[in-house]
Amino acid sequence: xxxxxxxxxxxxxxxxxxxxxxxxxxxxxxxxxxxxxxxxxxxxxxxxxxxxxxxxxxxxxxxxxxxxxxxxxxxxxxxxxxxxxxxxxxxxxxxxxxxxxxxxxxxxxxxxxxxxxxxxxxxxxxxxxxxxxxxxxxxxxxxxxxxxxxxxxxxxxxxxxxxxxxxxxxxxxxxxxxxxxxxxxxxxxxxxxxxxxxxxxxxxxxxxxxxxxxxxxxxxxxxxxxxxxxxxxxxxxxxxxxxxxxxxxxxxxxxxxxxxxxxxxxxxxxxxxxxxxxxxxxxxxxxxxxxxxxxxxxxxxxxxxxxxxxxxxxxxxxxxxxxxxxxxxxxxxxxxxxxxxxxxxxxxxxxxxxxxxxxxxxxxxxxxxxxxxxxxxxxxxxxxxxxx
Numbered sequence: 001x002x003x004x005x006x007x008x009x010x011x012x013x014x015x016x017x018x019x020x021x022x023x024x025x026x027x028x029x030x031x032x033x034x035x036x037x038x039x040x041x042x043x044x045x046x047x048x049x050x051x052x053x054x055x056x057x058x059x060x061x062x063x064x065x066x067x068x069x070x071x072x073x074x075x076x077x078x079x080x081x082x083x084x085x086x087x088x089x090x091x092x093x094x095x096x097x098x099x100x101x102x103x104x105x106x107x108x109x110x111x112x113x114x115x116x117x118x119x120x121x122x123x124x125x126x127x128x129x130x131x132x133x134x135x136x137x138x139x140x141x142x143x144x145x146x147x148x149x150x151x152x153x154x155x156x157x158x159x160x161x162x163x164x165x166x167x168x169x170x171x172x173x174x175x176x177x178x179x180x181x182x183x184x185x186x187x188x189x190x191x192x193x194x195x196x197x198x199x200x201x202x203x204x205x206x207x208x209x210x211x212x213x214x215x216x217x218x219x220x221x222x223x224x225x226x227x228x229x230x231x232x233x234x235x236x237x238x239x240x241x242x243x244x245x246x247x248x249x250x251x252x253x254x255x256x257x258x259x260x261x262x263x264x265x266x267x268x269x270x271x272x273x274x275x276x277x278x279x280x281x282x283x284x285x286x287x288x289x290x291x292x293x294x295x296x297x298x299x300x301x302x303x304x305x306x307x308x309x310x311x312x313x314x315x316x317x318x319x320x321x322x323x324x325x326x327x328x329x330x331x332x333x334x335x336x337x338x339x340x341x342x343x344x345x346x347x348x349x350x351x352x353x354x355x356x357x358x359x360x361x362x363x364x365x366x367x368x369x370x371x372x373x374x375x376x377x378x379x380x381x382x383x384x385x386x387x388x
Contacts, residue, residue: 003325004374004378005189005365006327006366007189007190008189009367010265010368014257015254015258018256019253019254022253025249028248028250029249033252033253034246036252037194037247038050040256041201044174045175046175046176047174047202047203048202048203048204048208049207049208051211051215052199052247054245054248054251055187056159056183056186056187057088057198058215058245059198060085060131060157061092061243062211062214062243063207064088064094064157065092066211066214067129068128069094072094072095073094073128074089074127075088075089075130076096076098076116076127077089077096078098078101078131078133078354079351080354081133081332081335083338085131085159089129097127098335098354099116100351101351105138105289107138107140109353112353113130113145113148117148117151117152120152126153128154128155129156130155131158132145132159132179134159134173135162136162136288136296136298138290138298139163139167139173139296141293142178143293146178156180157181158179160184160297161183161184161185161190161198162297162300163297163299164190164191164192164262164297166266166297170295180207181207181211186199190299192262194254195254197247197251197252197255213240213242215242216246217244218242219239219242227239264368266297266298269367269368270298272370272375273288273298273366275375276364279376280303280382284306284310284386285305286303288301298366301363301365303364304360305362306360318330320384320385320388321362321381321382321385326377326378331363333358334354334355334357334358336351337355
């Protein structure tokens with residue numbers, strides 16, 4: 001039986017050639033490809049600074065540290081995300097809380113955020129950092145969120161791990177119009193890949209400088225940042241407690257090659273989504289909603305089952321699809337239900353919209369080289385699963 005994964009990288013000959021070129025060069029790390037990749041991404045999305053790292057998780061971590069998140073502070077994010085969006089706060093010693101999702105977009109609800117911020121302001125427990133997640137590649141309602149953040153003095157990180165190539169109000173995600181830092185992921189199932197890797201983008205010189213230092217052990221060779229004159233041309237100083245979060249030349253070369261196909265990849269995802277919409281319109285499920293202010297990166301195509309119109313369970317449908325060779329997945333198990341987060345006192349029903357989503361959601365295969373024949377097989381398998 002052939003297997004159709006939920007996501008898959010597209011590696012072409014130019015990508016292979018770019019990596020081989022680096023393998024035969026003088027630099028495997030800290031050479032010219034990383035800054036070239038950073039510059040290309042920054043120029044593409046309209047950001048001033050881009051800092052490549054070894055994962056989006058690392059990018060989230062150094063972004064939080066650069067924003068001075070620490071012990072006694074709060075980080076808020078959505079419960080429907082990968083755990084890294086919340087863990088980055090814990091890495092810094094901060095406390096983490098969540099904001100329920102909008103039932104249409106599955107992103108942070110502006111209404112829920114408004115109410116929670118009003119309450120937190122009265123209780124003197126406002127967050128220092130809000131991590132908004134562009135789930136599935138659909139941008140959050142950033143204009144409204146930024147207005148709230150400005151009102152209450154909250155810093156914003158856009159976790160755009162799903163959203164490179166997506167647009168908000170006609171402009172690329174990553175431009176920093178509505179946030180302090182934006183984070184991209186280049187994991188293999190994402191829109192473009194560097195195998196593993198991520199990037200933090202900002203328009204702030206200060207934040208860029210901090211993140212640059214933090215991704216490389218907190219070490220500097222800049223005399224202006226040192227405590228005294230350099231001992232010689234070999235000299236460096238550790239001025240902060242940083243990490244080894246650097247991206248390799250191999251990864252950057254692959255990313256630079258893939259970046260040239262970014263718009264084509266996203267357009268192909270939209271073509272597939274439109275075809276899914278048509279093929280699924282008569283089934284007892286909800287297809288993804290597209291907010292009129294956004295152009296989704298469409299990393300994921302998530303359906304929600306209308307369980308009250310069905311005689312089979314969510315689990316039965318999921319298991320049937322897997323058994324038929326369709327590699328569906330579920331993005332994501334709400335973070336506040338994870339055993340590690342239970343120690344902080346969260347109850348499953350603290351965020352009811354997130355739990356409703358979890359009970360109904362299934363991610364169908366979505367990647368640029370998914371063929372119409374394979375897509376039709378997915379739909380056929382889904383119909384069979386629904387008729388069990």
